[in-house]
Amino acid sequence: MPPLRVAAAQINPTVGDLEGNTEKILAFLAEAEDAGCDLVCFSELAVTGYPPEDLLLKEGFIRDARLALETIAAATKECVAIVGTVVSADDANFSLGSANDARFGSPGGDGRPVLANAAAILSQGQIQGLIAKRLLPNYAVFDEQRWFVPGQGSDPLFLIAGNPVGVTVCEDLWSAHGPAVDLADRGCSLIVSLNASPFSIGQHEARRQVLSERVEETGAAILYVNQVGGQDELVFDGSSMLISDEGLVKARAASFVEALMIADIHLTQGASLENGDVRTLTQTTRSDEPRIEGDVADDQGRDAEIYDALVLGTRDYLKKNGFSDAVIGLSGGIDSTLVAVIAVDALGPEHVRGISMPSRYSSDHSKSDAVELAKRLGISIDTVSIEEAHGAYGSMLGGVLGGEVAGLTDENLQSRLRGVLLMGISNATGAMVLTTGNKSELATGYSTLYGDSAGGFAVIKDVPKTLVYDLCRFRNERAAQQGTVQPIAVEVIDKPPSAELRLDQKDEDSLPPYELLDPILAAYVEGDQTGPELIARGHDPAIVARVVQLVDTAEYKRRQMPPGVKITSKAFGKDRRMPITNRYRPDMEPS
């Protein structure tokens, strides 16, 4: 078949920003057109940004998205563009097959338009076709059956520079014996896959595995385009790929950045296109000469990927919500240290402000570690003692309670007094407070509601404590490789963790050592195991019983946490929908 010049437009849209996303799509389209591409593909729901969630319930939004699509279509010329967007399923250009509304059987239907998560095929100023996503994920962070009906029936193929191209959206490629097989049976030699696939640890390898399986199953090459950027709790890593029909990665875009990945590809699969709907868009390639070999970006390694996901997630959350600056309470501990380093990488040192808020229980090394960190990062730091406020509350609260304020009440009080100070600085300066709690703390409730958890974004809320250490070491190593200042003093990594809310307090007074705790949390939270199952697998029964009880009773705190970047297979938030009121207490005794 003729050679084909394809492009993956790995863009960073903003949810709801129809105008801005359209401009971005038009700019990438023009660049692909100029580069002689035959085809440029954008990510899933690129026009609306992914996921638009309940904006999709507004009919006005659906109409406005349709207008944006028409603007994009009108700008297309020779280069075919495939763009993800939402369309009303009664759209004239559209064949949904026999969408079975009874499946939904929902009073929520109530006359609203039936929607499809669609790929629009555009060229020569026209909408040439609309393909509806067939497999709608409704698990983990995904709620697609809330908004969309699935595509059914047989979809058209598109002849682009003489090559038969089939179109799928994200999940459509994840099942064996799925929609790709039908496309291949009908002679498709390139499968385009529009995606909005969020980052999590190991996800890139999982995708590559699935794509290899689909190539093997179908004999077709795959152009996999993924969204990049942060959206609330999700970070999309991009990592778009072109896989040849021999299963080789011919091109891969760098992760966590926008990119227009261009490559020429020769497809070998013979087409037998007698049957079905085949729409000829272009007959010959526009790119006879200088052949473009795709660039293949390196794998980053686990810690680099996670770190860069945290930086991009933080940067985009602030930027897309109109914030330029952050303020962070610096305790001198490892968590606030990592958050400050990420914030500086995301926003620049001139946009990060540290506040040290010592109490009578703060150690000298904590105070000096915070100052040393600020110095290494080149950020400002103010020191404000909370003692005056602590004293005032001692008498105010003591009066109501008829005695001294002590124990957990006093510990939480100190944490909340710091929260009030940070939020006041945020209100007065417009800087967003970044909270510093890690996943191990959040899981066990080892944090104070409205205290250390107060703020706009919880950067490391999905990072277990043991991984916090790994990321600190990684960031120092990256600095060493780059010949820049190592941001994190070795003393901060080496000292035992402490909340310093009472004299000589250590985390291990209240929690099992993190090396024991984190695997139990991973199995309980991410693995959905029960306490008895954990015990059967050899974990210490007393520790399991304690951890399970801590996790279950802290659900109400987690419900009031700020958002933060998902990096594991199951983050707290919409990824894990546990009831607060929950009396499931399986018998921990072996039966």
Place this chain on the structure above:
Amino acid sequence: MPPLRVAAAQINPTVGDLEGNTEKILAFLAEAEDAGCDLVCFSELAVTGYPPEDLLLKEGFIRDARLALETIAAATKECVAIVGTVVSADDANFSLGSANDARFGSPGGDGRPVLANAAAILSQGQIQGLIAKRLLPNYAVFDEQRWFVPGQGSDPLFLIAGNPVGVTVCEDLWSAHGPAVDLADRGCSLIVSLNASPFSIGQHEARRQVLSERVEETGAAILYVNQVGGQDELVFDGSSMLISDEGLVKARAASFVEALMIADIHLTQGASLENGDVRTLTQTTRSDEPRIEGDVADDQGRDAEIYDALVLGTRDYLKKNGFSDAVIGLSGGIDSTLVAVIAVDALGPEHVRGISMPSRYSSDHSKSDAVELAKRLGISIDTVSIEEAHGAYGSMLGGVLGGEVAGLTDENLQSRLRGVLLMGISNATGAMVLTTGNKSELATGYSTLYGDSAGGFAVIKDVPKTLVYDLCRFRNERAAQQGTVQPIAVEVIDKPPSAELRLDQKDEDSLPPYELLDPILAAYVEGDQTGPELIARGHDPAIVARVVQLVDTAEYKRRQMPPGVKITSKAFGKDRRMPITNRYRPDMEPS
């Protein structure tokens, strides 16, 4: 056909409490057995409580629920019990039809058991059949396609006292031409409907309408059993009903309380049961003599229903989470007044503690109104000025900011200082803080994060301000009818609303009058209209633009609110899944 004695067991289960729910089911079953019932029906997922959410992802939970069902089955004798529970779809007693897994196409499938939201038919110590819910709601607060596969194929009928009975679960009855038609075509004369249908304004009438339509469509009588009780943000009202095959309400259980509703019914539809799976359970009725006419509970009226929903939701949230007592900041304003009155009705006056926290801006009438309220309610009240803490923060924050603390920063500061005090009292006494913000405030962001919004449960978060007034008047009228003390002084209802965070502040300085604001909020939030649509319908363009902007930018605050009772058609929370990062800003100019 022979007469049939049926019972609806309107129980209040607790999510996850397999043991407690089983005990409750056994107690109601024994009572129905003793009363000579032929059939007793429990609500949807009665064994697990509704909704169990991601507990369903724990295989151990599914196994434990199965054991609970076997315990219940073993206790059945002559009286047939129909009980809602979760079952693994590969259960031996079960025919799911040709469940199409590809529909889900989900990597989330990953070897986990496929689940059904089922009705278990039990008698003579055995599981006689399992019926899977067919229509799985996945809109509004419902996520059922996250966990369940739908029932397919043809379900059995059950001969109970010689009467052919068909079984459906909740949503199955909400569609015309739905599963009920097949049951009726095959000769079913009574349709049992197990439900977990949450309260919202007008929902009871909507249900009655739908049931009338189904009776008309099928010619069968319907026994509608609904869960009662609070579960996080949802309140189930019960209101179980028996509708005759003539469409008459023969029995209705009272709302918001547990009940065993028993009635005898003569079914007239002739059965033609030649075809299909008909399982004979019992041949004759056990209740030949004294006929039981069902009681028909009165309609309560809108305000009474809402008020009782708020009381039950608050009582159950505290009780089911192990709290007996509440503490409330009493400002003397209408919102905290209503919350205190509800709390006293939910928990009793000896379990409610009021705290008055005046500042330099508090008016004399506010302080005296708070004291007067406590007197009328018979609750304790402490007064703690926040001035000392306010002074301390003036100097602490002033130092960092390099100037006086003023404006919004100072207003938020005062609100947070009160939040810290209440949370300290909560920590020391074990009482839950009830927050007092209403829906109009939450919608517009007219509240302080970690300030007045700090607490465990937000009783009136779904109550618009104008409805707050209605409910106060209603509660006083109820007191007048009952001859008890009117809890709310007329001055509190009559004075203009104010946050009293600066001198002579009034809500109307910052917000449109609530009579204008609330209809706009209802159309924007509950009606999913856009700004331009609201303007096109005649609302003031400047007010619409301001309100839309307030609602959109306050999403981050709402995400950190405590749960509260849903009473409208769309509450904030899982009912309205708006992105925080959202740049949809449609042009407000008419085009």
